[in-house]
Amino acid sequence: MTPEMISEIYAATAVGVGVILAAAGLGSAIGWGLICAKTLEGIARQPEMRPALMTNMFIFAGLMESFPFIILAFAMWFLFANPFIGAMSAAIKTLGG
Secondary structure (H helix, E strand, O other): OOHHHHHHHHHHHHHHHHHHHHHHHHHHHHHHHHHHHHHHHHHHHOHHHHHHHHHHHHHHHHHHHHHHHHHHHHHHHHHHOOHHHHHHHHHHHHHHO
16 A cells, blocks of 8 residues: 555545535534524414423524534544545455455
């Protein structure tokens, strides 16, 4: 396995991690917007349901907020403990002898 192959794998992994983190941030932002918008819409329709709607909003917002952190953990795993290097080495050993 040459240094060029290793650097190509790391470069492709870095691009993939960037796309993953961008998608997680965008998904979380869209989720926050939808949660808050629907809560305000529900409060406008039935003001007496405000406490129940706010409680549900904070529960779902907490769940929505955990999503980017889980994705960040996976992205850091791909970046720092790159599993593709070992897989490539094993494939080269099996095919190349």
